[in-house]
Amino acid sequence: MPELPEVETVRAGLSRFLPRKQVQDVWHDWPKGFPNALADVQQFVVGAHITEVRRRAKVLLIDLDSAYTLVIHLKMTGQLVYQAEHERFGAGHPSDSLVGKLPDKSTRVIFTFADSSRLFFNDQRKFGWVRLMPTTEVENLDFFRKVGPEPLAADFTPRQFAERLMRRRGSGIKAVLLDQTVIAGVGNIYADESLWGAKIHPLTLVQDIPPRKLTALYTSLRAVLELSIQKGGSTDRNYVNAEGKRGSYLTFANVFRRQGQPCSRCGTTIIKIRAAGRGTHLCPHCQKQ
DNA sequence: CACTTGACCTGTCCGC
DNA sequence: TGCGGACAGGTCAAGT
Numbered sequence: 001m002p003e004l005p006e007v008e009t010v011r012a013g014l015s016r017f018l019p020r021k022q023v024q025d026v027w028h029d030w031p032k033g034f035p036n037a038l039a040d041v042q043q044f045v046v047g048a049h050i051t052e053v054r055r056r057a058k059v060l061l062i063d064l065d066s067a068y069t070l071v072i073h074l075k076m077t078g079q080l081v082y083q084a085e086h087e088r089f090g091a092g093h094p095s096d097s098l099v100g101k102l103p104d105k106s107t108r109v110i111f112t113f114a115d116s117s118r119l120f121f122n123d124q125r126k127f128g129w130v131r132l133m134p135t136t137e138v139e140n141l142d143f144f145r146k147v148g149p150e151p152l153a154a155d156f157t158p159r160q161f162a163e164r165l166m167r168r169r170g171s172g173i174k175a176v177l178l179d180q181t182v183i184a185g186v187g188n189i190y191a192d193e194s195l196w197g198a199k200i201h202p203l204t205l206v207q208d209i210p211p212r213k214l215t216a217l218y219t220s221l222r223a224v225l226e227l228s229i230q231k232g233g234s235t236d237r238n239y240v241n242a243e244g245k246r247g248s249y250l251t252f253a254n255v256f257r258r259q260g261q262p263c264s265r266c267g268t269t270i271i272k273i274r275a276a277g278r279g280t281h282l283c284p285h286c287q288k289q
Numbered sequence: 290c291a292c293t294t295g296a297c298c299t300g301t302c303c304g305c
Numbered sequence: 306t307g308c309g310g311a312c313a314g315g316t317c318a319a320g321t
Contacts, residue, residue, distance in 0.1 A: 001314065032297095058315075075315050077299080106299090125298045127315070143316085171292075180316080188314060237301090237313080277294070278314065 002074040003058060004151070004185030005228035006239050006247065010080050011055040013242025014119075017082045018050045018062065022114040028130075030108045033123065036132045044068040044132060045111075057147045057184035061138060069135040077106075077238040078121065078128030085116035098122075098244030124238060148183045152225055158218040165206050165214065173209060174202035175276035177221075186221070189234050189249075189256045192281045194221035196255045201289040202275040202282055227252060255281035 002010070023045050028034045034041075048064040055061065060080070062070040072080065083099050102120045103110060109121035109130055121130060138144065148164060149156050164183060168176040176182055177191040186194075195202050197220030200213055209217075233239060233247030236257065240246055250256065254264050259272035259281055268285035 003315090073315080075297095076313075123298095124300070125313090127298065168291090175292085178315085279312080 001076050001187070001189070001234070001236055001239050002078060003187035003190055003234075005190070005225055005249065006233035006241075007055050007058050007060060007074065007185070008229055009233045009241050009247060010074070011053055011060055014060070014062070014080065014082060015053040017084075017117070017242065018053055018119070020049060021117065022049045023047065023064075023111055024114045025112040026109070027112075028109040028121075030126060033108050033126060033128065034130045040132060045070070056144065056150075057180060058187070059143070063135055067135050068132055069138050070130055070132055071138060071141070072121070072130050073128050074123070075125070075127035075129075077124040079123070079238065079240050079244075080242060081120045081122065081240060081244045082242050083118050083120065083244075094245075096245055098240055102244075143180075146181045148179075148181055151183050151185060151221055158215050161218045161221075162211065162214045165209075169205070169207040171206060172203045172275060173200055173206055173217075174278070174280060176206055178276055178278070183221075185225075188278050188280075189236075189253070190221065190224050190228065192256050193224045193253055196281075196283060196287060197221075197224060199286050201287045202273075202280045203289055255283060257281065 026041050026045055044066045045064065045068065048066040050062055051065050052063045053060065054063065058073065060072040062072065081098050081102060083102060087099050104122065106122045106124040107120050108123050111119040149160065165176055168179065168182060174191050174195065177186050194217060198213055198217035200209060200217060228234060228249040231247060231249040231252060232241055234249040235246035236250065255270050258270045261270050262268065263270055263283035263286060266283065266285050268283055270281055271284055273280050
């Protein structure tokens, strides 16, 4: 569920809090979710200072001044929540935030900093992970070598978008949008929303989409991602930002989880089908195959 | 080789 | 009310 806008929202929040913090302690259960040897964590994380928080695709990168980086993927139900020391105890926490309620039963990793503030990695379904590696090796990870361009990058053009989509000419457009090696950061929510915006049926084969509709999809995808970042991302169940608060984009969604409701453009009832193995939402009138 | 399906997990919801 | 099964969806590995 955390897709580009959600991960970007977490990144923005963490970069307000984390730079210059010194790590004092790292606790974790669930070795599969943080597979590094304890000795390496002790040597390269404990005592180190955080220098920067970055994002690439749906992956968060927390750089340390030990020349190591914590690489974090939230997958579907991961959360990264920062809690300042004074927020730990007692009442007074906003009821719409997880802050003050952590750790809880889905807490997998806790970073404690020298000023007693803490960073919690929560993950109900344990699909997410944290791993430590030298900063210079991050770009050599298989995932980063193959991942496509950032759709919101200033130099990402409609032409580039169309060319990359056409590499997968035999496939349905939804499957292609979800393919991280084509375009980075798009998941189920924004695939559905951007296709509705461009009036394209999710199962349409890429080579059957006219150029003008590809341009519309480029525009629609960028608009949807930008609006979602502005709204703090989408919260269906689990997602929260670095302050433990939910995002409000789904209030503005046109099709995602809106099956049975009228299309905001034409009034036709939104339906849910299966495409690329995922629940897929569309307006059968606006998005003809 | 390109595409699809299953595995990884847990919690929730639905029908019987 | 209890219980089994479907479902949620990001990514990799395995299968077709």
